[in-house]
Amino acid sequence: MDNQNSAAARLIYRALNLSATPANDVEYRELLARYRASPELQQLLAEIAEGMELVVLDVSERGLIIAPARKESRFSIRLGDLRKNLSEDQRVALALSFLAICAVFYPTTALIEDDSRFPMPATLAMFRDTLTGLSGRMNALEDSDDYSREELRPGWSYIQSLPVSIPQADRASPNSIEGLVRMALNYLIEYGLVNNVRAQDEGEAVEFTATHRLRIQLRERTLPRLFDYVRSGATA
Amino acid sequence: MPNEQLPDASDSLGEPKSELIDLSPQLRNQRLLEPMNQLHATRNFHQDEDGEPLFDGLDTHYLCMATLNFMMEGSAVGAGYSMADVHTYVNSLISRIRPEKSSSACAKAADVVIGCLSNKAENYKEFEFTYFHAPTLQTLVYRFRLVTLEPDLDDVYRYRPSPEGYLLLIGMLNVDVEDQQILMEKMMQILIERGRFEQAAEFARRAMVLSIEHRQHIHGQITQAIRAPGTVRWSADIKPRLDESRQHVKARQEEEGRLLMAIRNKIGEVENIKSKQELSSLHDLLSKAGTVRARLQLEVSSAERRFIEAQTAAFRARKSSGIPDLETHLLPQAMIRPGAQLAQAAEDLIVSLFPAVFPKTPDLSNLLSILMERRQLTKDADDDEDDDEFEPFQVWPDPFPDQLVVKISQWLSAKFEENRSWRIDELIDAGTHEGFNAIEQQCIAFCLYRSFPDSESEFENHHAVLDGEYETRVVRGDNLRFDVKTKV
Numbered sequence: 001m002d003n004q005n006s007a008a009a010r011l012i013y014r015a016l017n018l019s020a021t022p023a024n025d026v027e028y029r030e031l032l033a034r035y036r037a038s039p040e041l042q043q044l045l046a047e048i049a050e051g052m053e054l055v056v057l058d059v060s061e062r063g064l065i066i067a068p069a070r071k072e073s074r075f076s077i078r079l080g081d082l083r084k085n086l087s088e089d090q091r092v093a094l095a096l097s098f099l100a101i102c103a104v105f106y107p108t109t110a111l112i113e114d115d116s117r118f119p120m121p122a123t124l125a126m127f128r129d130t131l132t133g134l135s136g137r138m139n140a141l142e143d144s145d146d147y148s149r150e151e152l153r154p155g156w157s158y159i160q161s162l163p164v165s166i167p168q169a170d171r172a173s174p175n176s177i178e179g180l181v182r183m184a185l186n187y188l189i190e191y192g193l194v195n196n197v198r199a200q201d202e203g204e205a206v207e208f209t210a211t212h213r214l215r216i217q218l219r220e221r222t223l224p225r226l227f228d229y230v231r232s233g234a235t236a
Numbered sequence: 237m238p239n240e241q242l243p244d245a246s247d248s249l250g251e252p253k254s255e256l257i258d259l260s261p262q263l264r265n266q267r268l269l270e271p272m273n274q275l276h277a278t279r280n281f282h283q284d285e286d287g288e289p290l291f292d293g294l295d296t297h298y299l300c301m302a303t304l305n306f307m308m309e310g311s312a313v314g315a316g317y318s319m320a321d322v323h324t325y326v327n328s329l330i331s332r333i334r335p336e337k338s339s340s341a342c343a344k345a346a347d348v349v350i351g352c353l354s355n356k357a358e359n360y361k362e363f364e365f366t367y368f369h370a371p372t373l374q375t376l377v378y379r380f381r382l383v384t385l386e387p388d389l390d391d392v393y394r395y396r397p398s399p400e401g402y403l404l405l406i407g408m409l410n411v412d413v414e415d416q417q418i419l420m421e422k423m424m425q426i427l428i429e430r431g432r433f434e435q436a437a438e439f440a441r442r443a444m445v446l447s448i449e450h451r452q453h454i455h456g457q458i459t460q461a462i463r464a465p466g467t468v469r470w471s472a473d474i475k476p477r478l479d480e481s482r483q484h485v486k487a488r489q490e491e492e493g494r495l496l497m498a499i500r501n502k503i504g505e506v507e508n509i510k511s512k513q514e515l516s517s518l519h520d521l522l523s524k525a526g527t528v529r530a531r532l533q534l535e536v537s538s539a540e541r542r543f544i545e546a547q548t549a550a551f552r553a554r555k556s557s558g559i560p561d562l563e564t565h566l567l568p569q570a571m572i573r574p575g576a577q578l579a580q581a582a583e584d585l586i587v588s589l590f591p592a593v594f595p596k597t598p599d600l601s602n603l604l605s606i607l608m609e610r611r612q613l614t615k616d617a618d619d620d621e622d623d624d625e626f627e628p629f630q631v632w633p634d635p636f637p638d639q640l641v642v643k644i645s646q647w648l649s650a651k652f653e654e655n656r657s658w659r660i661d662e663l664i665d666a667g668t669h670e671g672f673n674a675i676e677q678q679c680i681a682f683c684l685y686r687s688f689p690d691s692e693s694e695f696e697n698h699h700a701v702l703d704g705e706y707e708t709r710v711v712r713g714d715n716l717r718f719d720v721k722t723k724v
Contacts, residue, residue, distance in 0.1 A: 016592055054592055068592045071584060075592040079583045088579040095582035098589055099567050107463050107563035120459050134568055155578045156571040191590050213591055219557075221588040223566070227559050229581050230569045 004038075007031055008045040012054070015064040016075070018192040022063050035059060057220040060115070065216045082187050083174070090174040092158045097177075097184040099226070100131040101194070102218055105210040112219045121197055121207040127181045128164070135159040193217065267365050267378055268404040272300045275352040282348055284341035291345060293334055299349045302329055304405055307383060307395045308423065309432060315494040316394035319385070322350060353382045388494055433514045436495065437521055443488045444525040450481040451532040454539055461546040470543060481536050485529055492522050636679045644679045645694055652695045658718045660684050661706035674710045681711045688716060697721055
């Protein structure tokens with residue numbers, strides 16, 4: 001029985017380590033196999049996780065994906081961990097940048113939910129163009145940009161107000177669309193949600209690929225939240 | 237006739253340097269022109285279908301030279317023109333000069349001209365002309381060809397001028413030619429001046445751009461098919477472009493292969509730096525175009541497989557959460573929502589993307605490295621809108637110059653000689669009575685405050701203690717009382 005306890009704890013430890021993958025870790029593979037075979041272990045692990053304010057999102061041969069149960073969990077990152085002192089405009093623009101990156105990788109819900117299909121690699125330009133293209137289209141649809149009440153200003157106008165890029169800017173900054181996308185990408189890479197692939201030829205743009213973890217986070221957490229948010233706005 | 241009286245080519249040029257110039261330029265050209273002269277002499281024997289003279293109103297010499305020139309240009313930036321190319325060229329040349337001639341007559345005349353250059357009359361053997369070689373007192377046979385017809389890598393027969401053919405052409409341009417090397421140099425020079433290489437380079441560049449376009453289009457369509465199966469139609473969106481690409485690749489592969497071969501040969505032959513550079517840049521361009529084309533070919537050959545893979549994905553059964561698509565529904569709708577509301581949900585949305593991580597504990601080495609980190613100043617620093625101003629550094633004059641302090645100290649020392657207690661306000665009053673101005677009165681207070689600690693005091697026999705507050709017209713503050721120290 002002790003063995004079960006330590007297996008559950010070790011599995012949680014592995015899952016919390018962003019760089020651990022079953023592909024190059026024999027023990028992780030064995031633990032996963034045991035977990036999938038044993039309902040007791042599953043139950044035990046779920047209980048330990050619950051006590052630690054964690055929740056199991058997905059388990060597959062690609063690994064165990066766990067997430068913080070609540071925003072206030074000690075295991076949850078905070079916006080301040082990513083970047084401090086973001087203004088309201090910048091927060092909105094950053095959130096939309098994250099969503100645009102996800103939308104380029106996973107345009108359809110069907111793609112997210114089908115584990116056997118993989119998203120295409122994408123370039124920085126594709127993320128940027130998705131964001132500017134969408135906000136540009138909405139801008140064109142809008143009759144006038146006169147918002148008598150500032151709080152009714154739509155999110156896309158935050159994007160519209162930013163320059164696409166700032167010449168000779170090396171650092172990812174929230175003052176341009178490209179800078180925002182680059183910032184978002186850096187965070188996603190840092191937390192093992194996106195990988196960057198070296199360009200094949202000189203002069204070709206660096207490509208990014210989505211990891212399995214991004215799919216699960218998106219499918220289990222972000223997408224339902226976004227859907228709830230959009231729906232609550234529609235009914236309000 | 238004595239030999240010495242004969243005009244001798246080698247005399248005028250010194251020792252003969254090669255076989256080609258064993259004759260004087262004039263004599264040599266005369267021999268090389270012999271085949272054309274023969275055609276000229278026999279031109280009236282050639283008749284068209286109606287029995288009319290075939291070369292009526294045509295200059296056979298001009299036609300032959302033009303044909304040779306055409307072949308030269310073809311072989312300069314390629315492996316030469318094919319038989320059909322040459323024939324078409326001569327044909328159109330004749331019909332341009334004599335538009336009234338029937339097409340069959342033109343074609344026949346073209347055959348005769350090309351036949352003349354390639355010695356059709358002698359069954360395509362070498363031309364043979366005899367000449368008297370004075371130094372050896374012998375009649376020698378001069379054998380040569382004007383054009384060569386050889387198959388290229390693809391087994392297509394192509395015309396090229398022979399070395400003698402080049403010699404004849406250059407001779408007609410009235411350029412002295414000493415040997416084969418210089419002959420080639422001169423010819424390259426002429427071709428460069430005529431802009432033939434720029435033309436070839438321009439063609440290659442355009443073809444390369446087209447390769448890239450084809451590749452991007454196919455790549456884009458396949459990517460779209462993978463992202464959203466069912467939105468791309470094979471027959472309308474991909475197939476036409478694939479067919480075009482295949483044709484393009486085939487045509488350019490042949491053309492550029494020949495060109496590359498020709499250029500490699502030529503680079504070895506020329507020594508002129510400019511010609512070498514031109515050739516080498518053209519060569520580089522062609523190699524690059526080849527790589528681009530290879531990638532296009534890869535894209536073309538894998539398109540079908542990848543498209544089918546993408547399409548089958550559309551038929552797979554799977555559980556569905558029923559949540560609308562991110563790209564077409566959720567993201568646009570989120571963007572429409574008021575930004576102020578979105579800002580509240582933003583943190584939740586962003587954070588929900590991130591996995592569970594170990595809480596970050598700052599350890600000493602992390603803290604140190606953060607402290608040691610040197611921020612790089614960049615142009616897009618957050619608040620750089622306000623331009624800072626430089627303020628000149630102001631020098632404030634010392635309110636109590638040394639002289640004044642000395643004067644007041646002496647005055648105070650005199651007062652403390654009286655061996656009694658003094659307070660600041662009493663001393664300022666005393667000073668006022670003696671006619672001290674405001675600065676001097678302030679200086680009294682300054683000197684007394686300086687003497688507050690015993691270690692700094694100027695008045696060794698007195699000890700300062702705090703004694704309420706005082707206020708005069710020029711200075712106010714805590715009052716100090718200087719008591720006489722009791723002797724121990």
